[in-house]
Each structure stands twice: as C-alpha cells, then as structure tokens.
Amino acid sequence: MGNHNFVQKSNLFSFSATRCLRNEYFHNDCHICIDLCPKGAIHLVRNKLTLFDNECIECAGCIGSCPSEAYEIESFDPNEFAVSFQAQNNPQISCKSTTPCLGVFDADHLLVMALRGEMVPVCDISHCGSCPLNENGKMENTIREHIRLANEFLVQIAIDKKIDIFEEIEVEATRRALFRKGFEKAKEVIADTPSEPQKSMTASHHALPNVRMPLKRVLLKNSLKEFVGSLEITSFSENSPLFFNKQIDFQACTNCGDCTQFCPTDALFPTSDKQGIYFSQGKCIGCGICEDICKTKAITSKEGFDLVSIAYERAEQLVHYDMVMCHECRCPYPYKGGDPICDRCEGYKKEFSNMFTLAKDM
Incomplete structure (x- = not known):
C-alpha cells in the first residue's frame, strides 16, 4: 500500500x-464491494479488483465497507464529516440532506461521531427500502450492520451512548425522484470544482509517506483516548466486534518474516534485531492475511482486547528467538531447544537417512 497508487477514476469516484x-x-478473498455494488461495476480481472467506470454510478455506498479505504469520492469525505459532526445543529444524518448513501460510513465513522462530543448520530434509513441502490436489501442490511457493530462496541466498553435509527416508510416514486436529484447535485459539484481541487482529509492522509493505516481507524483510536482514562474496565477477555487479537505458537513459528512483510497495516512487525515479532492490536484490521500466509499455521486469532493498548498503539512481543548455528549446515536459525539443528536439516536427515547408511550396517 505505497503512495504510488494505481488509481481508477469515474468523474468524482476513484478506486486505488x-x-x-x-x-x-493474491490469495485474499475479500469481495465485500463486489457483493454490495448495486450496478455490478466492480469486477475481478485476473483475480484483481477492477472498477468499470462506464458502469459505476458514483453512489458511494461501497466506501464505508472497504476495510482499507481503497474507495473515495471527491464530493464527500466520510472522515471529515465524522470529525466535524459535533459542529452540526442536527444529529440526523440522511442521504436526503447531509450525505450520500449512508453506506459511505462504517462502524468506525459512526463511533468517531458518537465519541467526540455530546451529540450522538441518528441514522435516517427510512429511504433505504425503496432506494434503487438497495438491490435485494444488501445496502440497507449493510448500513444496519455497521450501526449494530458500533452499538455493540459501546455496550461492551460500558459507554452510555447509542447510535439511533430513524425510519419511516417512504413511497418508492418519491425516493427515486430524490435519487435522481442527488445525481444532479453531484454534477453541479463537478462543474463548480476547480481543475485542481483541494485534497480531502482522507486523500491527504493517504498521500503521506509510509502511511498504511486507514484514516478512519486512526480517528477512532484518537477518539477512544478521551474515554480510556475514565473507564472502570479497559481490558476485556471476550472478542471485540471491531478489534482483533493474535498469538504465535513459539514452536511452530520459523521466523520467516512473511507475516510481517505482507501485513497491510504493519500490525505485525519485526523486532529491531529481526529475531522476534511484535503485534499491535490498534493497527490490525482483521484481514486474515497473516494466518493465511503462515506456512506452519503458527499464527492464530486470540480472544480479548485492551483499550489502552489500542488507543495508544502499544505493541506486544509475541515471540523472540535466539539465533544459533546449525551443526549440520552451519547456518543460523531460531533456536527452540534440543540439539542445535535447524528444521530443514532435521527434516532432511529423517527423510533421507537411508541414503547415508553404510554397507556394513545394512
């Protein structure tokens, strides 16, 4: 996830x-946006996600569901909206007046809105049922799930706040008219936008060197800092709906480094001497790449989370090895006890020992 991103654009909408x-x-199987897109504008081409700009209608409904913020729309930045939410006079967020489709927000955005002041967002989903974007109810279900996850987290950490839902049945014809009106407003934004528009908060964040964390997760951690000092309990033994935990089996791990190399957010990273691995809960987005890429299946999920570690991005050392010289191949390897022989030589010795049997011993 470097800064030299290959970006596909469709007027206001872009995919990095x-x-x-x-x-x-290559082996990641994330298909959230493909399943959610009401127009099927996102395709797999040679196992790579590709935006077909001639099919994209720039509804922004997929933005909130992408765990790595690969999608953006120039006319609206959900991170900027979440940060400035408390300055609004009305707690209601609605695609009729203040935002695009509420699918632009995920649980992180909703929690940032709720945690940064007294006002708690009220999500107006009364238009979802008749909305053309709500193909087979997918968009409405996704929005409801984001709200549920945010509220579940608030209950779990004992913060007395709740993100509410406002819903009234709306006539389909009226909603379709509003939908068309929304696209007309989007066209006006394009016409009024200068050739080099000012970068949004999210775009500016992604343009920083060596940035791998989604901005929505950074904002959520910063928002949690305001609360951790006043909470009676900050360490939890059960799983979190939003944060993830990992453990590494000392005996199974070969310290190959693949997990740290392929972790998209640097949640797993090597110790300074390259002989161990750290894990930061606050950086993990639960993509599962580390577990999939580990050849020995040494990495597994673990229950529990700690709010202080998450908010302040503290890291835990999961494993550390002393490097010793293998007495067979004379190469250094992570020592785990017993005879000083590396796994490769030990396996070779067991599998091909018959090749070295002397004739007198046969």
Whole structure:
C-alpha cells in the first residue's frame, strides 16, 4: 500500500488498486464491494479488483465497507464529516440532506461521531427500502450492520451512548425522484470544482509517506483516548466486534518474516534485531492475511482486547528467538531447544537417512 497508487477514476469516484487488500495479496478473498455494488461495476480481472467506470454510478455506498479505504469520492469525505459532526445543529444524518448513501460510513465513522462530543448520530434509513441502490436489501442490511457493530462496541466498553435509527416508510416514486436529484447535485459539484481541487482529509492522509493505516481507524483510536482514562474496565477477555487479537505458537513459528512483510497495516512487525515479532492490536484490521500466509499455521486469532493498548498503539512481543548455528549446515536459525539443528536439516536427515547408511550396517 505505497503512495504510488494505481488509481481508477469515474468523474468524482476513484478506486486505488494498491490500497485494495485483494490486489495487495493474491490469495485474499475479500469481495465485500463486489457483493454490495448495486450496478455490478466492480469486477475481478485476473483475480484483481477492477472498477468499470462506464458502469459505476458514483453512489458511494461501497466506501464505508472497504476495510482499507481503497474507495473515495471527491464530493464527500466520510472522515471529515465524522470529525466535524459535533459542529452540526442536527444529529440526523440522511442521504436526503447531509450525505450520500449512508453506506459511505462504517462502524468506525459512526463511533468517531458518537465519541467526540455530546451529540450522538441518528441514522435516517427510512429511504433505504425503496432506494434503487438497495438491490435485494444488501445496502440497507449493510448500513444496519455497521450501526449494530458500533452499538455493540459501546455496550461492551460500558459507554452510555447509542447510535439511533430513524425510519419511516417512504413511497418508492418519491425516493427515486430524490435519487435522481442527488445525481444532479453531484454534477453541479463537478462543474463548480476547480481543475485542481483541494485534497480531502482522507486523500491527504493517504498521500503521506509510509502511511498504511486507514484514516478512519486512526480517528477512532484518537477518539477512544478521551474515554480510556475514565473507564472502570479497559481490558476485556471476550472478542471485540471491531478489534482483533493474535498469538504465535513459539514452536511452530520459523521466523520467516512473511507475516510481517505482507501485513497491510504493519500490525505485525519485526523486532529491531529481526529475531522476534511484535503485534499491535490498534493497527490490525482483521484481514486474515497473516494466518493465511503462515506456512506452519503458527499464527492464530486470540480472544480479548485492551483499550489502552489500542488507543495508544502499544505493541506486544509475541515471540523472540535466539539465533544459533546449525551443526549440520552451519547456518543460523531460531533456536527452540534440543540439539542445535535447524528444521530443514532435521527434516532432511529423517527423510533421507537411508541414503547415508553404510554397507556394513545394512
């Protein structure tokens, strides 16, 4: 996820191929945006996600569901909106007045809005049922799931706030008219936008050197800092709906470094001497790449999360090895006890020992 992103654009809407988890790691099977797109504008071409700009209607409904912020729309930045939410006079967020489709927000955005002041967002989903974007109810279900996850997290950490839902049945014809009106407003934005528009908060964040963390996760961690000092409990033994934990089996790990190399957010990173591995809960987005790429299956998920570690991005050392010289191949390897012989030589010795049997011993 470097800064030299390959970006596909469709007027206001853009897709950064190198921020996409599936494009970053060949075996990743993320297909959230493909399933959600009401027009089927996102395709797999040679196992790489590709935006077909002639099919994209720039509804922005997929933006909130992308864990790595690969999608952006110039006319609206959900991160900027979340940060400035408390300055609004009305807590209601609605695609009729203040935002694009509410699919532009995920649970992180909603929590940032709720945690940064007294006002808690009220999500107006009364138009979802008759919305053309709500193909087979997918978009509405996704929006409801984001709200549910955010509220589940607030209950879990004992913060007395709740993101509410406002819903009234709306006539389909009226909603379709509003939908068309929304696209007319989008065209006006394009016409009024200078040739070099000012970068959004999200675009500016992604343009920084060596940035791999989604901005929405950075904002959520910063928002949590305001609360961790006042909470009675900050360490939890159960799983979190939003944050993830990992463990590494000392005996199974070969310290090959693949997990640290392919982690898209640097949640797993090597110790300074390259002989161990750290893990930062606050950086993990639960993509599962580390577990999939580990040849010995040494990395597994673990229950529990710690808010202080998450908010302040503290890291835990999962494994550390002393490097010793293998007495067979004379190469250094991570020592785990017993005879000083590396796994490769030990396996070779067991598998091909018959090749070295002397004739007198046969």
